[in-house]
Amino acid sequence: xxxxxxxxxxxxxxxxxxxxxxxxxxxxxxxxxxxxxxxxxxxxxxxxxxxxxxxxxxxxxxxxxxxxxxxxxxxxxxxxxxxxxxxxxxxxxxxxxxxxxxxxxxxxxxxxxxxxxxxxxxxxxxxxxxxxxxxxxxxxxxxxxxxxxxxxxxxxxxxxxxxxxxxxxxxxxxxxxxxxxxxxxxxxxxxxxxxxxxxxxxxxxxxxxxxxxxxxxxxxxxxxxxxxxxxxxxxxxxxxxxxxxxxxxxxxxxxxxxxxxxxxxxxxxxxxxxxxxxxxxxxxxxxxxxxxxxxxxxxxxxxxxxxxxxxxxxxxxxxxxxxxxxxxxxxxxxxxxxxxxxxxxxxxxxxxxxxxxxxxxxxxxxxxxxxxxxxxxxxxxxxxxxxxxxxxxxxxxxxxxxxxxxxxxxxxxxxxxxxxxxxxxxxxxxxxxxxxxxxxxxxxxxxxxxxxxxxxxxxxxxxxxxxxxxxxxxxxxxxxxxxxxxxxxxxxx
Amino acid sequence: xxxxxxxxxxxxxxxxxxxxxxxxxxxxxxxxxxxxxxxxxxxxxxxxxxxxxxxxxxxxxxxxxxxxxxxxxxxxxxxxxxxxxxxxxxxxxxxxxxxxxxxxxxxxxxxxxxxxxxxxxxxxxxxxxxxxxxxxxxxxxxxxxxxxxxxxxxxxxxxxxxxxxxxxxxxxxxxxxxxxxxxxxxxxxxxxxxxxxxxxxxxxxxxxxxxxxxxxxxxxxxxxxxxxxxxxxxxxxxxxxxxxxxxxxxxxxxxxxxxxxxxxxxxxxxxxxxxxxxxxxxxxxxxxxxxxxx
Numbered sequence: 200x201x202x203x204x205x206x207x208x209x210x211x212x213x214x215x216x217x218x219x220x221x222x223x224x225x226x227x228x229x230x231x232x233x234x235x236x237x238x239x240x241x242x243x244x245x246x247x248x249x250x251x252x253x254x255x256x257x258x259x260x261x262x263x264x265x266x267x268x269x270x271x272x273x274x275x276x277x278x279x280x281x282x283x284x285x286x287x288x289x290x291x292x293x294x295x296x297x298x299x300x301x302x303x304x305x306x307x308x309x310x311x312x313x314x315x316x317x318x319x320x321x322x323x324x325x326x327x328x329x330x331x332x333x334x335x336x337x338x339x340x341x342x343x344x345x346x347x348x349x350x351x352x353x354x355x356x357x358x359x360x361x362x363x364x365x366x367x368x369x370x371x372x373x374x375x376x377x378x379x380x381x382x383x384x385x386x387x388x389x390x391x392x393x394x395x396x397x398x399x400x401x402x403x404x405x406x407x408x409x410x411x412x413x414x415x416x417x418x419x420x421x422x423x424x425x426x427x428x429x430x431x432x433x434x435x436x437x438x439x440x441x442x443x444x445x446x447x448x449x450x451x452x453x454x455x456x457x458x459x460x461x462x463x464x465x466x467x468x469x470x471x472x473x474x475x476x477x478x479x480x481x482x483x484x485x486x487x488x489x490x491x492x493x494x495x496x497x498x499x500x501x502x503x504x505x506x507x508x509x510x511x512x513x514x515x516x517x518x519x520x521x522x523x524x525x526x527x528x529x530x531x532x533x534x535x536x537x538x539x540x541x542x543x544x545x546x547x548x549x550x551x552x553x554x555x556x557x558x559x560x561x562x563x564x565x566x567x568x569x570x571x572x573x574x575x576x577x578x579x580x581x582x583x584x585x586x587x588x589x590x591x592x593x594x595x596x597x598x599x600x601x602x603x604x605x606x607x608x609x610x611x612x613x614x615x616x617x618x619x620x621x622x623x624x625x626x627x628x629x630x631x632x633x634x635x636x637x638x639x640x641x642x643x644x645x646x647x648x649x650x651x652x653x654x655x656x657x658x659x660x661x662x663x664x665x666x667x668x669x670x671x672x673x674x675x676x677x678x679x680x681x682x683x684x685x686x687x688x689x690x691x692x
Numbered sequence: 693x694x695x696x697x698x699x700x701x702x703x704x705x706x707x708x709x710x711x712x713x714x715x716x717x718x719x720x721x722x723x724x725x726x727x728x729x730x731x732x733x734x735x736x737x738x739x740x741x742x743x744x745x746x747x748x749x750x751x752x753x754x755x756x757x758x759x760x761x762x763x764x765x766x767x768x769x770x771x772x773x774x775x776x777x778x779x780x781x782x783x784x785x786x787x788x789x790x791x792x793x794x795x796x797x798x799x800x801x802x803x804x805x806x807x808x809x810x811x812x813x814x815x816x817x818x819x820x821x822x823x824x825x826x827x828x829x830x831x832x833x834x835x836x837x838x839x840x841x842x843x844x845x846x847x848x849x850x851x852x853x854x855x856x857x858x859x860x861x862x863x864x865x866x867x868x869x870x871x872x873x874x875x876x877x878x879x880x881x882x883x884x885x886x887x888x889x890x891x892x893x894x895x896x897x898x899x900x901x902x903x904x905x906x907x908x909x910x911x912x913x914x915x916x917x918x919x920x921x922x923x924x925x926x927x928x929x930x931x932x933x934x935x936x937x938x939x940x941x942x943x944x945x946x947x948x949x950x951x952x953x954x955x956x957x958x959x960x961x962x963x964x965x966x967x968x969x970x971x972x973x974x975x976x977x978x979x980x981x982x983x984x985x986x
Contacts, residue, residue, distance in 0.1 A: 384778065384909070384911050385909060386729055386736075386775070386776040386778075394909075394913075422776065423776050423777065423778040424715065424778070425778060425779070425781065425910075425911055428719065428779065428780060428781060428911075429715045429716060429719060429778070429779065429780070430715060430719070449913075451911075451912060451913055452912045452913065452915070452927070452930075453913075453914065453915040455915070455918075455925055461925065462918065462920050462925065462941075462944050462947075462948065464947060464948060464950070464951045467916075468914060468915040468916075470913055470914045470915060471908065471914035471915055471916040474908055474909065474913070474914050475908065478908075479735065479736070479908065480733075484955060485955075485958060485959055485962060486733060487733045487734075487735075488733060488734050488735035488760060488761060488959055489735040489736070489908070490952045490955030490956070490959075492951065492952075493954075566944075566947035566948075566950075613911065613912050613913065613930075614930075615911060615912070615930070
């Protein structure tokens, strides 16, 4: 179907569009939300969405689309919002993104579409994330039927891991007529979306709705299966009869700092801290059985400057932490967290102590944490990552009194699958080697993508990998050819 | 959901469950464990697999009631279902022909040592087993262990069965005898494992212990189960659960296992109160469902 290009429904001239003020996202007041886990952002009304959509300049060169890891057709869906056709806008996003309600909430838009928005040079970028969230939520409320899948191909694909990479691939493949079965190690579907990202940023209900949609589309899910332990990749191809496998297991193991005192009670990895709260609902103890240490009136610090760090410390704040710090060894400019999360964290009274690096956790004499000995840092020349290297200032040691410390400085590759799959190549750091375009691995029929290939990244980058893998798996299943050059770009339906 | 196909008490407060879990049964190797979650509100707890029946697709676990979850579990019976069972997790026990192996099983730890003992026997080792418990009732799996051991000793703290004393008293005796011992495997309460490690260190005998730290996911993702081994953090779920006893820092293990003691006590007390409440109140339970979580 070739769509006839409609003239723009936007009644405003380009000059007028520049004058429409950016519509800010209504949010729960900071003093209220530090006492609950309900969502901070409340969502646009239809009126706010239309107002914001009017600001789109409908550029001929769509830099926003070019910068989107999954290639969402921003101009087209925003135009449909201007026309008031919200369901069509949602369907337009779904051509490239199977989880719009999720990416609309957690994607670092400033690094992708909004960062590339032409408006950004003069005024505020178009609120593309907010608009995406609006139409996705609208679609959910109205209950739009999904587009039908292509006729069944008779091919079976196993997806290992139900995080953003796995879900994205699953959605694409089922639409192309393949039978898709997703294996998840934990008891809930969603991977990092469920165990990592807190309720106040991404409500579990939103994830559940998106998963239900995928079930409606025909994707099968099986929890409590640790591929590499419960079943091997070889067995998936053998007894279980799969034609292709996509490994999307995420980054995995938390990295500790390697400083004295990390075994003390009160020292957590961010993964554990967030898993207890998000997956296990420790914030609802004793209704839920899994506990977390008492945080009321405690001094709590997170070490690190990414989204995970902010998720952890903002959760601690909500559980009653009296003092909540971000200790980061570089300066705020280098912090990898989303701008909106930094803003929200500051509103919630989180103290940012930059250029601070813990070198020891201190024992209260009973095996519990009483503080961190830290060094004051300064920034030197840029390092391999391009960011200025933090260096300790000699003699600058000082103590921060703390009862809880959460380490959020990164993860390393989980070796579970690699170690049980002969012939699957990994790099020096243990991540699976996969082609950047086709996501093919060294094993025929095995594809990999997301954090298990790149190391820790973002939801949308993982989804982009899932999408590329789906395209490439589809081609492999259709042609049966493995040894091939780059695959052709995927045409949307 | 995982169906319980058989559930029988083996001692006061200790029960053996046979659970239908075909995938796990097929892959199980001695020394591995499962993580289970009873219901929607439940915590995830690790439990060592006592045996697996590949043909029938079942695994068995032996559970001692010590906290809310294990009390709840032990109230279940054949035909009941467990929401989640995942595994087999952890590295399998190292099975080779070592020579003479001493197995030390304390209380419910005996059930955890059992599959490894069978495998070691199968590999041609001479097996000397010491089973211990506070009293006669807590000496479990005696017949099964006797069948797979060349010599079996039983000790009880109160002398109600076997020899009066601790498993370590018997171990000390064996270490002092002419017996050439090549490996010691100790599974039981942490103080027992520590005492065994201290004894064998003096003699330089390789000793393996199976650790039971607090765990959540069991795949290495959270790091909650980290233990200090040789001064380095290791994750019991993926690097263990078995470790060289002489490298393990048992004090840190005990300290970390105490981390949630207050919350665990509260959970258990509230659970027991709810049971009393139920038994004293024969009205059908009224369930209030709140429609809105916000």
